[in-house]
Structures are given as C-alpha cells and as structure tokens.
Amino acid sequence: MPYDQIAPPARLLMGPGPISADPRVLRAMSAQLVGQFDPAMTAYMGETMELFRAVFRTGNEQTFLVDGTARAAIEAALVSLCEPGDRVVVPVFGRFGQLLVEIAERVGAEVHQVQAPWGEIVPPERIEEVVARVQPVVVAVAHGDTSTTMCQPLQPLGEICARHGALFYADVTASLGGNPFEMDDWGVDVASAGLQKCLGGPPGSAPISLSGSAVRRVEGRRHVELGLRTDQDVPRGRRIASAYFDLAMIMDYWGKRGLNHHTEATTMLYGARECARLVVAEGIDAAIGRHRLHGAAMLAGVGGLGLETFGDAEHRMNNVVAVRIPDGVDGESVRRAMLADFGIEIGTSFGPLHGVVWRIGTMGYNARTDAVLTTLVALEAVLRVAGVAVVAGGGFGAAREVYDDAFAGSLS
Amino acid sequence: MPYDQIAPPARLLMGPGPISADPRVLRAMSAQLVGQFDPAMTAYMGETMELFRAVFRTGNEQTFLVDGTARAAIEAALVSLCEPGDRVVVPVFGRFGQLLVEIAERVGAEVHQVQAPWGEIVPPERIEEVVARVQPVVVAVAHGDTSTTMCQPLQPLGEICARHGALFYADVTASLGGNPFEMDDWGVDVASAGLQKCLGGPPGSAPISLSGSAVRRVEGRRHVELGLRTDQDVPRGRRIASAYFDLAMIMDYWGKRGLNHHTEATTMLYGARECARLVVAEGIDAAIGRHRLHGAAMLAGVGGLGLETFGDAEHRMNNVVAVRIPDGVDGESVRRAMLADFGIEIGTSFGPLHGVVWRIGTMGYNARTDAVLTTLVALEAVLRVAGVAVVAGGGFGAAREVYDDAFAGSLS
Known part of the structure; x- marks a missing residue:
C-alpha cells in the first residue's frame, strides 16, 4: 500500500471557509x-x-x-x-x-x-x-x-x-x-x-x-x-x-x-x-443571531489586541472579519505559526488585499465561544513572538465582555 | 425537528450503479x-x-x-x-x-x-x-x-x-x-x-x-x-x-x-x-479479475435460471449483464418485489431497452460471491411468484460452478 488511510491533522478552521x-x-x-x-x-x-x-x-x-x-x-x-x-x-x-x-x-x-x-x-x-x-x-x-x-x-x-x-x-x-x-x-x-x-x-x-x-x-x-x-x-x-x-x-x-x-x-x-x-432545528433567526454574536466577539477581540480591521463597519458580514496585518509583520509567517503551533487556520486574501489583511471567520460549526477565544489567545501568542505590541489578555478580555453583555441581555 | 437524521434502509445495490x-x-x-x-x-x-x-x-x-x-x-x-x-x-x-x-x-x-x-x-x-x-x-x-x-x-x-x-x-x-x-x-x-x-x-x-x-x-x-x-x-x-x-x-x-x-x-x-x-492495494489486474469472475458467475447464474441475456456476448462489460425480461412479466413489478422483499436493487433500462431488459451489476464493493448468490436466489423466488418457470436452484448452481472452477483453476 503506497499511502496510508486518510488521517488529517486536527485543525480549527477559522478562515473564510471551508470551516470545520x-x-x-x-x-x-x-x-x-x-x-x-x-x-x-x-x-x-x-x-x-x-x-x-x-x-x-x-x-x-x-x-x-x-x-x-x-x-x-x-x-x-x-x-x-x-x-x-x-x-x-x-x-x-x-x-x-x-x-x-x-x-x-x-x-x-x-x-x-x-x-x-x-x-x-x-x-x-x-x-x-x-x-x-x-x-x-x-x-x-x-x-x-x-x-x-x-x-x-x-x-x-x-x-x-x-x-x-x-x-x-x-x-x-x-x-x-x-x-x-x-x-x-x-x-x-x-x-x-x-x-x-x-x-x-x-x-x-x-x-x-x-x-x-x-x-x-x-x-x-x-x-x-x-x-x-x-x-x-x-x-x-x-x-x-x-x-x-x-x-x-x-x-x-x-x-x-x-x-x-x-x-x-x-x-x-x-x-x-x-x-x-x-x-x-436551531431556527434560522437563532443561527443568524449566533453568527452575529460570535462575529461581534471576534471583532471586539482583535480590536482588544490592538489590531485594526478593514472595511466599512456598517456593512460587515457577521461571519468574517478582515484584520489589517500590522506594519513590518509578514502575514504568511504568522499564518504558518498559527497552523504549526495551534492547528488554527486563519485566511490570507486576494488581489489588492493580499498581504494587507488576514481574514478570520466565525461561521457554521466554528461560530462558538471556545473557537473564538482559542483563536484570540493563540493569535496573541503568535503576534507577540512576531514583535507586535499586542495588549496582554486584550483579545480574550474584549471578546469575553461581548459574551457577558449578551448573556446579561438575555436575562433582562 | 421536521425530519429525522439520515437512516437509509439496508440495500444491496446490484444495478448498473451507483452501487453500495x-x-x-x-x-x-x-x-x-x-x-x-x-x-x-x-x-x-x-x-x-x-x-x-x-x-x-x-x-x-x-x-x-x-x-x-x-x-x-x-x-x-x-x-x-x-x-x-x-x-x-x-x-x-x-x-x-x-x-x-x-x-x-x-x-x-x-x-x-x-x-x-x-x-x-x-x-x-x-x-x-x-x-x-x-x-x-x-x-x-x-x-x-x-x-x-x-x-x-x-x-x-x-x-x-x-x-x-x-x-x-x-x-x-x-x-x-x-x-x-x-x-x-x-x-x-x-x-x-x-x-x-x-x-x-x-x-x-x-x-x-x-x-x-x-x-x-x-x-x-x-x-x-x-x-x-x-x-x-x-x-x-x-x-x-x-x-x-x-x-x-x-x-x-x-x-x-x-x-x-x-x-x-x-x-x-x-x-x-x-x-x-x-x-x-488490491492490484489493478486483481480488481479486473475479480470483476471478470463475479460477472461470469452472474451471467452463468441468470442463464441457469433459464433467463436469456442481451447483446453481443463477445463484447460484454465484465460488470453488468442485461437480462431479457421474460414474456408476459412486468419488469417493474419484479424490481419492486426484489427491493421490497430482499432490499436488492436491480436496474431498469433506457430507450429501446426500457421494459425489455433488466440490468444487473456486479461491481466495486458488490463484486462479491455473497452478493451474486444472494441476488440469484432472491431473483428465483421473485420470478417464481411472478409465474416464470425458473429452474429451481439453477441460478445458484450455475454461479457456484463458476466459482468452483475458478477456485480449481487457482489451485492448478
């Protein structure tokens, strides 16, 4: 048998799709x-x-x-x-x-x-x-x-x-x-x-x-x-x-x-x-609401790390955020480190945005609290090594706040 | 939840494909x-x-x-x-x-x-x-x-x-x-x-x-x-x-x-x-040989039941045989009975052959002895009920003989 059976490495796919x-x-x-x-x-x-x-x-x-x-x-x-x-x-x-x-x-x-x-x-x-x-x-x-x-x-x-x-x-x-x-x-x-x-x-x-x-x-x-x-x-x-x-x-x-x-x-x-x-079964509105929530948490999280996002904030999709690659950082080496150290995939981009933004998705099965928070703490670790002055705990904290607010809102 | 999870009925797919x-x-x-x-x-x-x-x-x-x-x-x-x-x-x-x-x-x-x-x-x-x-x-x-x-x-x-x-x-x-x-x-x-x-x-x-x-x-x-x-x-x-x-x-x-x-x-x-x-892994030649063997067994089996086959015998594919529907038999009701009583699917046909032949496949995972023999004994039972003068045990016997010969051949 020249090749083994299919046994893909464990991945958390947080790019623009396909996702896990x-x-x-x-x-x-x-x-x-x-x-x-x-x-x-x-x-x-x-x-x-x-x-x-x-x-x-x-x-x-x-x-x-x-x-x-x-x-x-x-x-x-x-x-x-x-x-x-x-x-x-x-x-x-x-x-x-x-x-x-x-x-x-x-x-x-x-x-x-x-x-x-x-x-x-x-x-x-x-x-x-x-x-x-x-x-x-x-x-x-x-x-x-x-x-x-x-x-x-x-x-x-x-x-x-x-x-x-x-x-x-x-x-x-x-x-x-x-x-x-x-x-x-x-x-x-x-x-x-x-x-x-x-x-x-x-x-x-x-x-x-x-x-x-x-x-x-x-x-x-x-x-x-x-x-x-x-x-x-x-x-x-x-x-x-x-x-x-x-x-x-x-x-x-x-x-x-x-x-x-x-x-x-x-x-x-x-x-x-x-x-x-x-x-x-989940309900279409509930599914959309879930994407809105986790998308907002990811957006807040990357902001909390001190990163900037790209594009008209009023017309963002719920399920993917474009994050500006900080000056002097090699976007591809950050992506490779995310994959190698954490098994997390974030996306590159096309055309005029290639090398300018990463695309981070929160969708489908991966529109989940643990997926969002894991991605943010991993990104913090990788960016620090890459020399970016990230705010320690800033990503986790800002996203956690979005979840806390949503939870409080659901009780009111 | 309006519908249940996927739970297809057990089927042995012996048509012209898809097969199990x-x-x-x-x-x-x-x-x-x-x-x-x-x-x-x-x-x-x-x-x-x-x-x-x-x-x-x-x-x-x-x-x-x-x-x-x-x-x-x-x-x-x-x-x-x-x-x-x-x-x-x-x-x-x-x-x-x-x-x-x-x-x-x-x-x-x-x-x-x-x-x-x-x-x-x-x-x-x-x-x-x-x-x-x-x-x-x-x-x-x-x-x-x-x-x-x-x-x-x-x-x-x-x-x-x-x-x-x-x-x-x-x-x-x-x-x-x-x-x-x-x-x-x-x-x-x-x-x-x-x-x-x-x-x-x-x-x-x-x-x-x-x-x-x-x-x-x-x-x-x-x-x-x-x-x-x-x-x-x-x-x-x-x-x-x-x-x-x-x-x-x-x-x-x-x-x-x-x-x-x-x-x-x-x-x-x-x-x-x-x-x-x-x-x-099986070997291309071995896989082709397997199709040749089980196709031959099926061909012999339908012959052993007293059924006629269709088409130039010299240029048959190994993996599917066209069986003439006996006079006076409703081909579709036989197919329905095969599916209802045995979970076995055999094929209908297109165009000029529609209603004239059934197509029985022996391919891929279903190019197997048990699949061939089960299909033949089931077909015998269903055809008898439909009033066809099938040879009792004739399908099984003729196919079994092909397997016996092949086994003897592999020892010689």
Whole structure:
C-alpha cells in the first residue's frame, strides 16, 4: 500500500471557509448509499428541497441542489438564464463580484460592471443608474463577498430589478445561514450557495432556488437531452450551452418526472440535507443571531489586541472579519505559526488585499465561544513572538465582555 | 425537528450503479476537513493524482479530479478541447454515446455520429471511414456503455486517432477498475470516470487524465480568470466557454501554482483517494479479475435460471449483464418485489431497452460471491411468484460452478 488511510491533522478552521464541518454532518455522510430512484432517495430529495426552502426563506417549488461546489451553481444559474448577447449588470466590490463577471462573460453575456472600492458596498443608486440605462436581463451580485467581508444590502436591489424588469440573481454562498436573507421578501429570483460557510458542511454541493419568473425563463429554453426526449418534448428557445448545468433538465430530474440527468451525489446530498436540518432545528433567526454574536466577539477581540480591521463597519458580514496585518509583520509567517503551533487556520486574501489583511471567520460549526477565544489567545501568542505590541489578555478580555453583555441581555 | 437524521434502509445495490459503497470509502469520508491550501490537503491532492495515474495506467502528470458527477468531467473534457465549429466524431451504441453527442453539440461542435444497433459495438473500420472523411479534432467514445452492457474496444480507436491526427477522448466511467483499460498504451488522450461503478465509491467526484497533446490543446486556450490573472498571464486562443469546467484553470489549481479556482470538495476528495488506494492495494489486474469472475458467475447464474441475456456476448462489460425480461412479466413489478422483499436493487433500462431488459451489476464493493448468490436466489423466488418457470436452484448452481472452477483453476 503506497499511502496510508486518510488521517488529517486536527485543525480549527477559522478562515473564510471551508470551516470545520459539524460532526453531525459528517456522520450523516457516512450512511450507506441507496439507488438514485429508490423511494428512500426520492424522499430524501424531497425533504432536502423542503428544508432548503426554509433556509432560503422562500416558497419556491424549485429549490434543489447542483452537484458541484458553490461556483457550479453560479454557473448553472447564469448559463441557464442568459443567452449569448444578453445584457447582465454586476455590482463588483470584491473577488466574488469579479467571478460573476468572469462566468457571465464566458456564457457570452454583455457584462456591465458597477464597481466600488474594496471595503465598501456599491451604492444602490449607482446600480439603478446603470440598470436603467442598460436594461439588463439579469442583475447578478454576491451578497457577502468574503474577499472584503462586505455584505451588499439586497432589498434595494430587488426593488430596482422589479422596477426595471430584470431578473435578480444573488450568490449567497458566504452569507446564507449567518446573515439575514429573505429570498421572497427581497425579490430575489435565483439564489445559490455552498455548504462550507455558515451551514457547517463540506464543499461540494450547491443549493439553489428559483422563483416562478426564473423558472419561466429557464423553461423557455427547455431541450430534453438526446436519448430521453419523447414526442411531447418540443424544444423551446435557444438551447442552454451546458448539459450539466441545464437547470431545465435538473428540474426534470428533481421533479415529479424523475428524468435521469446526472447520478445524484448521494453522500453530498446526505450532507446537504443534514446541514439544512440542523439550521432549521436551531431556527434560522437563532443561527443568524449566533453568527452575529460570535462575529461581534471576534471583532471586539482583535480590536482588544490592538489590531485594526478593514472595511466599512456598517456593512460587515457577521461571519468574517478582515484584520489589517500590522506594519513590518509578514502575514504568511504568522499564518504558518498559527497552523504549526495551534492547528488554527486563519485566511490570507486576494488581489489588492493580499498581504494587507488576514481574514478570520466565525461561521457554521466554528461560530462558538471556545473557537473564538482559542483563536484570540493563540493569535496573541503568535503576534507577540512576531514583535507586535499586542495588549496582554486584550483579545480574550474584549471578546469575553461581548459574551457577558449578551448573556446579561438575555436575562433582562 | 421536521425530519429525522439520515437512516437509509439496508440495500444491496446490484444495478448498473451507483452501487453500495465500500465501507472503507465512507469511513475515509467521515474525516474532518482541513483548509484548501493546508499542507495536508495539498499532499492529499498530490497523492490522489499519483493513485489515479496507477488506476488509469498512465504517466500523465495531469491526472486529477473534477468536482461533480461523472458527466461533469465529460463536459469539462469536451468544452476544454472543442471550440464552436470543431468537428467531433462519436461512435454511438447506447445512451452514453448519445450523451456525448448531446454534450458536444451544446459545446457548439459539429458532431458526426457513427451508430451501431444497441447490443453491438461499432466496428472500428466504420469509425475510421468517418474519421478519414470528417478529419475531426476529437473522437469521443463511451468505453463501457451500461445501457447496453457493451464494451467498445479502444485500442483500434487509438490507432485510428493517431493515424488521422485526432485527439481521443474516452468516457470510462462505467468500465474503469473492472475492465482492462490502458490509457497510455492505447493512445487515449483524455479519459474521465466517476467513483460509483467499479471503484466502489459514491457519485460526486470525477477523476480525469490528460495526455501531453491534450494539455497542449487546453493550454492553448488559457485565460486566467479576472481577479487572479497577473501580467504574465497573456490570454491565449479562444476562451473556454465554461469557467467551472475550464481544465486550464483546474490544472493551475491542482498544479504547483495552486491558483484558486473552486474550493476543492474535501470530503469527496477523501473518498476518491480511498477508492483509488483500495484498487491500487488490491492490484489493478486483481480488481479486473475479480470483476471478470463475479460477472461470469452472474451471467452463468441468470442463464441457469433459464433467463436469456442481451447483446453481443463477445463484447460484454465484465460488470453488468442485461437480462431479457421474460414474456408476459412486468419488469417493474419484479424490481419492486426484489427491493421490497430482499432490499436488492436491480436496474431498469433506457430507450429501446426500457421494459425489455433488466440490468444487473456486479461491481466495486458488490463484486462479491455473497452478493451474486444472494441476488440469484432472491431473483428465483421473485420470478417464481411472478409465474416464470425458473429452474429451481439453477441460478445458484450455475454461479457456484463458476466459482468452483475458478477456485480449481487457482489451485492448478
């Protein structure tokens, strides 16, 4: 045997995701397989749809999984909604807005960006200006962009899309379950996510939900694939440029017709169902409140150590904080020391923020008091060795205070 | 809690796949996550590449996973190799050849089919005739097509592609690990698979390997995505129409550059690595021999029951047999009874064979004596109730004889 069995080192993943999975999710994923059209399997698929409706806060019938990582569902949404030449408006305030541009361009869309400096959100009125001028088919935005930790308010964008007749796509991969999100109330037509952020699962399955308007758009491009189509399946509109990401076919697979598309990734489905089940059991509001609390504790903690944070404080995501790397400190060597001495992973960053900030996450299973406090005392130890004049006990103390206040508040 | 935790019914999956996963694979998948650029993770990625080189029988450096089900890797191969308008030749002898046509068409290729009746392979000389005339960029074929249980010999096709300067893509999803496959010796440029057939894992991860010629073709269309590209990343050729399936970017992610693309599906990677590790430990030839033995036992067993099989006996896959549904028998009610009374799943079929044959698999973890014999005695019981004049003990006896002969052979 050339290699040993899987035995990963113990890690506390406090980066921007993936984070340590909830052990209950891994347990669910250890269950044996059933056939893809077994009554037990189709029942699990139906339950998964129902559970994710609760998580997305939607009544959308078409709520299911795309078999791939989070960006698989982004591409499925854009390739199914957009034909080549269609106009798409993308507010860009970080790397994941850039990703939407990249995907939309490859789909052949004519992309119009509305940019904001990293660390800010894009003012809705600037977006409306462009939408009014361009009259796009789709407005696509990243809700929480972990590259800058900013959370773009979606409700105004929903209103803008409604006013101008555009479909509204939101990538909620990094925000869902940890920040308020109201798919129906905010007028979002398609939202997609991953499991590996606030939902506490591993990457590899991508929940997605489509409004009635989005379904009509996709159904207007329905071409059942060769070998499955019957005489009733009259092709409609321009064929979607991807077979794997054809949401019309994926809806046929998840729906009553049960038409074979891919072979559903059983184990990832077990995991996705358990992620949603745990959030629904906790209560969506309680889960968001937990992320708010532990995010606030981490923010206070890094402040208590004497570190500065990055970005517009008013529009921070609950679940990740960008910490400025102190002058003269090698950010990567601090990350390596955190990993080597404590088994704790904190994140680096992309593009203009690479080497400028660390990203520290508090999400999913790791949105916990012990995870936050352990990270802060470890960071204090490592930074002191790196020559930073940290406040002794300052991180722990400031975070502890947030918890004490929250506890006092819950008694009042 | 609206739903209970995952607790699937006990099943013995003897269809065309997915089949019951090897418990060791599920155990590997229950390991906790590490970060996507953790040294432990990149080491596991490197080991996974190495192990799958052994499984594919190749020295190809570019051997890695696509994060999705088997058809994700098919699409990644075709969208990365083919530009719109490129000519592609597809031998079609079942549903999975049709799938290649469907995917290649959506990619914008000009597809030329070479068809054979279901139950036969496509004669190589007919393929060469078309290749010589069309001069395609790519010849794409399903190696084993479970819809008909036929296994197309690939070596002659490799020679044809070499003679005419075409790249050779083979979908080995259903065959790999259970039937001989020699990627390098047979001149296959790109091969891709899934885990859920002979490799004994769950669906959701798709191993792929690219020859040097295929890599050059893909690298000729290299466009590093927005937000990651540097001044050195001069765009080349026509941009690949999918960001998720852009093999040039996926190679940058798995390679030394470690450029972020998707977030690798950690748990599926653990499973894929374990699938390959188990096959390599058993020995590729031994694993193929095991599939040959249990496939032969199942074939003899259904014959011993008095049932007829479908398709050209000379070109059968080792791991699945198509059994003709006896006249007057409702195939679906037999399948339901097998599931209800014994927890055993056997397969239905597609298209022209729907209602005509059952497909019974012997693959991966379920290529085992007890699985074969249990299926045969259960089938006897169910068929008798359905009014079929089965030979009492005939299935068990005939299969048992195959095992006895093999055992005697191993002593001689």
